[in-house]
Amino acid sequence: MPDTTSPAPVTSSVRRRRWPLIVGGLFIVLILFSGVGFVVASTLEDQDTFCISCHTAPEVNYYNRAYMSLDNPTDTVTDLATAHYHLSQKDGKEAFACINCHRGDGSLGQRVAAIILGGRDSLIYLTGGENPQIEKTETREGWLSNAACVSCHTDVLLNVKGLDNHFHTKLPQVAEALAKGGKVTYSDAFKGKEDTAKEWIQPVTNAPLNCTSCHLAHSTLPNGMTNFFMDNSRRNEACVSCHKVVKKGPQDAAALGN
Numbered sequence: 001m002p003d004t005t006s007p008a009p010v011t012s013s014v015r016r017r018r019w020p021l022i023v024g025g026l027f028i029v030l031i032l033f034s035g036v037g038f039v040v041a042s043t044l045e046d047q048d049t050f051c052i053s054c055h056t057a058p059e060v061n062y063y064n065r066a067y068m069s070l071d072n073p074t075d076t077v078t079d080l081a082t083a084h085y086h087l088s089q090k091d092g093k094e095a096f097a098c099i100n101c102h103r104g105d106g107s108l109g110q111r112v113a114a115i116i117l118g119g120r121d122s123l124i125y126l127t128g129g130e131n132p133q134i135e136k137t138e139t140r141e142g143w144l145s146n147a148a149c150v151s152c153h154t155d156v157l158l159n160v161k162g163l164d165n166h167f168h169t170k171l172p173q174v175a176e177a178l179a180k181g182g183k184v185t186y187s188d189a190f191k192g193k194e195d196t197a198k199e200w201i202q203p204v205t206n207a208p209l210n211c212t213s214c215h216l217a218h219s220t221l222p223n224g225m226t227n228f229f230m231d232n233s234r235r236n237e238a239c240v241s242c243h244k245v246v247k248k249g250p251q252d253a254a255a256l257g258n
Contacts, residue, residue, distance in 0.1 A: 045099045045102075045103070045114070045115070045118060046097060046099055047097070048063055048066075048097050048098050051063075051098045051099070054121065054122060054125045056125075056130070057130065057132040057134075058131075058132055058133060058134035058136070058218075059098075061134050062079075062081055062082075062098075062218055063098075065078075065079060065081070065082045066081065066082045066085040066086075066096075067085070069082045069085055069086045070085055070086070070089055073086065073089065073090065076222070076225070077224065077225050078220040078221060078222060078224050079216075079217070079218060079219060079220050079221065079224060079229065080215055080216060080217045080218075080224065080229035081101070081217050081218055083224070083225060083229065084096045084100070084101075099114070100148065101144075101145045101148040101149075101217070102114055102141075102144055102145060102148070103144065103148070104143075104144040104145075104147035104148055104151075105147045105148060105150065105151035106148075106151065110144060110147060113144065114144060117141055117144070134218075135218070135219045135220065136218050136219070137216055137219060137234070142210065142212055143210075145211075145212065145217065146173065146210040146211050146212060149173075149210075149211040149212075149215075150173045150176060150177055150211070153211075154177045154180075154182045155185070156168055157169065157171060157173060157174050157177050157182070158174065158177055158178070158182050158183065158184045158185060158201065159184075159185050159186075159187070160184060160185065160186045160187065160190055160197050160200045160201050161187040161189070161190075161200075162187075162189065162190065162197070162200055164187075165187075165200075166200055167214075167239065169200050169201050169203070170200075170202070170203055170204050170207070170242065171203055171204075171207070171209055171210070171211075172203055172204065172205045172206070172207055172209060172210070173203070173210060173211065174201065174203035175203045175205050178201075178203075184201055204242055204245055204246055206245055207241065207242040207245045207246075208241050208242075208245075209238055209241065209242055213234075213238040213241075214228075214230050214234065214235045214238050215228060215229050215230055216229055216230070216231060216234070217229075219231070233253070236253040236256040237253050239253070239256060240252065240253045240256070
């Protein structure tokens, strides 16, 4: 005789027990896709040609400047970003790329931030909202490029030369460099006097300053290389903004001259 016994109905408690498995499985799939996407995006962002495929204006201008400099190494370099490409080639270092500055210090957190910003920039590009201005002096994501400056130029920030380098050793970013284990060095004038020289390596942490307050990355300056890519009036304003915080030294940019 055929078995006419009906299967036991699936109770609600059994269904409830399955939900954590389903949700857990979906979560794992999401992580896998996110991880693969992160690796792919990171790999693509290492390539300048990928960057300018979306960042058409003004970034393509920056790209052309940089690679023309590589092809013409004896020509004058007029912007800081191009100088990094030029000097990397000149010194026989690894080829420079846009992402070297735009992913911050290379840590996982800042690399993730760069990927997220890349996604936002893609939306801006697709909706036609990009800013075509070439000579930019401000950017909302400046903290990433400044983190890159600090990670590569820690030796400059922590090299005590007294007044001759106080505009670096007093920067708020010095506190970050010290917290990460950066080593303080002293010029010959301070050898054996390190204790009395410590006043020069006390950062003004509440000063409204970063590296790009003085050094302009994507602005053309005819004598940029000899002037460390600084606009004098902008530099003076930056100096005064710090001196106003400590309430001593020059309080008016006009008093600093050129």
